Amino acid sequence: MDYQRLIDWTDDHIVHSSGKVIIAFLLVTSVFAVGLGNVSTEAGTEQFASDIPANNALEAINDEFGSSFSEDTGTTQLVQRGDNVLTREELLHMLRAQERLQDKEDLRVSGTSSAASVVAQTLDPSATTVEEQIDAVESATPTQVRQAVRQNADNPAFTGTLSNDFNRKSASASATIGVVTHQVPGAGGGGGAGQSGSSPLTDIQLNSQRIVDTVGGDITVFGSGIVADEFGSVITDSLLIVTPAAVLFIVFFLVVAYRDLLDLLLGSFALLMAIIWTFGFLGLAGIPFSQMMIAVPPLLLAVGIDFGIHAINRYREDRQTGLGIDESMREATDQLLVAFFIVTGTTVIGFLSNLASDLAPIKDFGIVAAVGIIFTFLIFGVFLPAAKVWLDRRAEKYPIPVFSQSPLGAEGSRLGEVLRGGVVVAKYAPLAFLVVALVASAGAGWYAKDVDTSFTQEDFLPPEEVPGYLQNLPEPFAPDDYSVVATLNFLEEKFQTTQGGSVTIYYETPMERDTALEEIYRAGEDPPESFVSENRRADSQSIVTVIQSQAERDPEFRRLVQRNDLNGNGVPDQNLGKIYDYLLDSPAEDQAESYLSDDRRSTRVDYSVSADASQEEITQDGRMVADRFRGGAVATGSTIVFKAISDLIFESALISLGIALGATVIFLIFIYWVLEGLPSLGIVNTVPIAVAVAFVAGTMRFLNIPFNAFTATILSLTIGLGIDYSVHIVHRFIDERREYDLFTALDRTVRGTGGALAGSMLTTAFGIGVLVLALLSVLGQFGVLTALSIVYSFFASLLVLPSALVVWDRFVNDDPDVPMGHPNESTPRDDGAPSGQTVVTDGGRE
Incomplete structure (x- = not known):
């Protein structure tokens, strides 16, 4: 597969038609800007x-x-x-x-x-x-x-x-x-x-x-x-607080990373374009903006910042070697477009794995985030390089101020020395360190097995008390005065008795059948522990209790019930149609209609449950009682529905993780097979991600953060975002390894790519970390975990990946002191390249 022809074609347009590329992207931006006006909002728990x-x-x-x-x-x-x-x-x-x-x-x-x-x-x-x-x-x-x-x-x-x-x-x-x-x-x-x-x-x-x-x-x-x-206003207020804070952090770190006004403005404009494209797509596609979508802008900023810093940093590296504008950008995009494509592919896989969820908001989140990442790839892979070329040409002709153009992590810099830690370890004890890292990861994964799951209405509502530092913000950033959670807590405290709610059994059956009422009556005998009971009967409300209450007040109705009560337990066993007709013509009509459908083919039974019963106990006991009916009975109620959603959230997290991890490994093996003829690199590439995922899961338990509507995506998201760091290192390492010995290649990789990764990590970790300022506590938890996943992925890539690459190199290349493809090098033990693909042999590239 001659992918280089496509890259060369793209390079030509970036370098020789930069003005046309810029205009084309601006036109597309104007189209998506129209879609911004069509974005609708959807909030609350009903969507789940x-x-x-x-x-x-x-x-x-x-x-x-x-x-x-x-x-x-x-x-x-x-x-x-x-x-x-x-x-x-x-x-x-x-x-x-x-x-x-x-x-x-x-x-x-x-x-x-x-x-x-x-x-x-x-x-x-x-x-x-x-x-x-x-x-x-x-x-x-x-x-x-x-x-x-x-x-x-x-x-x-x-x-x-x-x-x-x-x-x-x-x-x-x-x-x-x-x-x-x-x-x-x-x-x-x-x-x-x-x-x-x-x-x-x-x-x-x-x-x-x-x-x-x-x-x-x-x-x-x-x-x-x-x-x-409040469901709706908390979205607006959170965005008003989080977005400016994220912009401040991002601009600060971009200033440090770029150290040049033009590059800062260009990178920031490209980020804005990515947001416009993504949310314009949201409006054009008719996908509503929900609370989960608040996390999309920080995620796009995370990947966009990474791409931008890498593009500018690699371009600067090549400029420092004496190459001109066109040649430097060709060299940079020639390498980075491949790396960006791999990162985009794995990140999209991570987000699209959420399509396996049965919860519509999580699916929508996965789709929008995946589309946004593709847009980000196009903008930072094509538009930003073209705009950089266009600007630099004019900077040479006109007195446009240009500041520092040195790359991050350059040789001799303090940052470059700090980043070499993983290389030093890899040089002396790679296998031992790799074993320790994997054992520690397994321990973190085992520790995380008891992570809880949660889904409550309060997750989507602002807190009872807004922190003082947010209340003191000036307009329009100061949040509204919220009362719902405080009122809910007050009602629970002041009006709750031993009954903590109810379970409702929805029973579809011909209600004029002789045994219908007896079934309802018998179902309340010997109730489970979470049900409120007296004399071994569940406290309930149903058409049976309505009949009994009316019989106590109405002598004529009481005689009718007694004539049709064959076993003398107060529940009629025959002529139920007449019983219902009388009841619906009595003062108890409204009560009867609350428990008997108009067509008399379904009914409901409400059971009181204990205040101290858990969601799981109530759900299990409700389903057990529903099984006592003769089929067609379903246990329901807000508690049971929320428990079902909670179970789906946990199931979604595990399934999405499995799909994301498996699909990512397959994708990386395939892409390195096609691009480099080295499929085993795909497995090496996932080692630091496995470490990061395990530590993120362990951190969730340690910080007592459950899987909820937001954090359910965090593990697959860690794969999608974290793979970014390892892909850049692996792809850069292979390029360097073609020309240098093993440890020189590693050192050049970590100094060059590591500097850009460090800038990207700090910018995105703080940019996403500002979600802790959001009014939704679950969004804050999501921000903390996402920031930690980025930090873990960065350190795993810089510390663990070098050792994994050294171990890999020992199996694939016989002599670490000879560059890959050197005439003295023996045939690598990694094959399987498709027909026509360049492979590494003992005599060089063929």
Whole structure:
């Protein structure tokens, strides 16, 4: 395969048609810039839950059961706090909030309820409107209010809205929740376990908070619209904080790396082009920008900076030998285009391995990152060299200031001496050091086997308290005031009892079948440990409990149930159609519709679970109970859906790692076979990456960072980014080894390429590390791990790879003191080059 013809063709255009190349790239940039305006956003957890069976069941439940799940109805919670929210003054604050919300037509309020309303109607049973309820409380004395509170101490409709510290004797509670119902199309649609980054209730609830703030008292508006708003705003705020910080770090290190104003501006412009191309593609392809996409710009900067520094550094090396502009750039691109292609191939493989995931956002992330890396290769492999040639020609004709043009790590520099550490070790104890490195890596991998997995709604929300150094940032960088996590934590603390949530069984079966209700009843016997139970029966709500409750209140219905209850356990066994007909014509109609579908071919059963039960215990126990039904039953609920996503995240991490590692090895073996006739170099190339991956995984456990929606990609990403460092060293080493003995070639490689790698490592590690400033903690974890993966890959390439190359050279070349291809050199023991490919023989290149 004569790949050199393609490289020569590219070299010719870079050198002789640099102006045309620049114009072509600028035209393409303008096309992608149009796509920037089409970029949409998608936030929250809902995007991860699609196509998961448990979530599909949950959506089916929300579609099929009861008016409370109507797609045209949404609710807002009014969370009231205070020393005692049941005082006359605090009750009036809540009632006035309800009144003012009802009076605003654009809020589309169809009804309100609260503990204050219950107290008011106890004081005046005729007070059916909020205005009348306000009058009833205003005209009552504090003593009368306390008496009304005590009268409702056994009323679930009242106590269910109060915090756990409700005290009957003192008629006090520190918190209560009022509910406002809105008639809004689509407000109750969807309804899976996930929360999305958009909601028809967002504007309503934001406006509601502004109105509630006018009535006094400590009342917080809370609901799906508020959550959706913070899901979306945290992306914007994170980008506003992270992007400038990344730019500052990157510019600082680029100044150190380039030490020339023109090169700095050129490199920075090329980075900007890579971002425009990638996100323009995002808009043109219709892929939404999610929280995971926040990590794409730093990744593109990481690879782009590396390519840019290598291109400029290698060009400078050749200029220092006395070559002119054209000859130097030809020499540089002749070597670097191959290296860039290999790096791009392995990096793309690393990102595309995420297509094996069953989670759509991770797939989208892999696609966009892979496309972005290809764009980066084109921009830094073709555009930047062409622009560099064009600028340098004009610098010779016009008085354009040019500063330092010396390469990083040049011979005699302090950096060059520091970088030689791995060469010194490789010279005296390569095999021993390689064994130690691999054993240490195996130990780190074994230590990492207990890395946890996690997926929660809070992962995608800003923290309860924004750090002070971020709060003090000037506009527009200062983040918004966030309340969702604080409110969620408050609700959990104040309203949680021994019941920590629920598991729902979605059961598709003909519900008029005689044994249908008996199956539901028997499924609750001898419940598993995570289920709340009494007298060895699970605490549950179902069509069975609705029938039993109605039978207690309605003598006629009770007699109907008894006539059709063959075993006397209170559960009818025949004529179930008549039972349902009666129930749906009774005051219990709404309750019945919440547990029985319109076509009577499916039902739901809600089981209460313990607050201290783990996600895994709840999921296992829920599935065990579902198996007690006669097929067609699915355990669901937010806990089970999130556990399913968590399992998929872990599975994705392992599968992506396996695919990335395997495909990378195959690709490198093939590419070195085609390019150099030395396929075994592909295996040597992956040694430092295996070390880096093992240490990244070990670091995750050591720092207690779980696999989550972001970090699930970190291992395959380490391969994709980390291979960059080893590829540059291996490819440069082979070029040098053709002309020099083993250790001279290693020394020249590490001094030349190592300097560029050091600059790239520092720039990208700090550039990506700024993700720790993001408002999302999981994004900060991703930034830390990505920066560490780059650092580990750099040191593994500079310390471990030289020893691996020495060991490899001993097997492939008989004499380390003779260059590869020298007439005195024996035939290398590495063959397999395809027909027509240049191979190394005992007489030289043939």
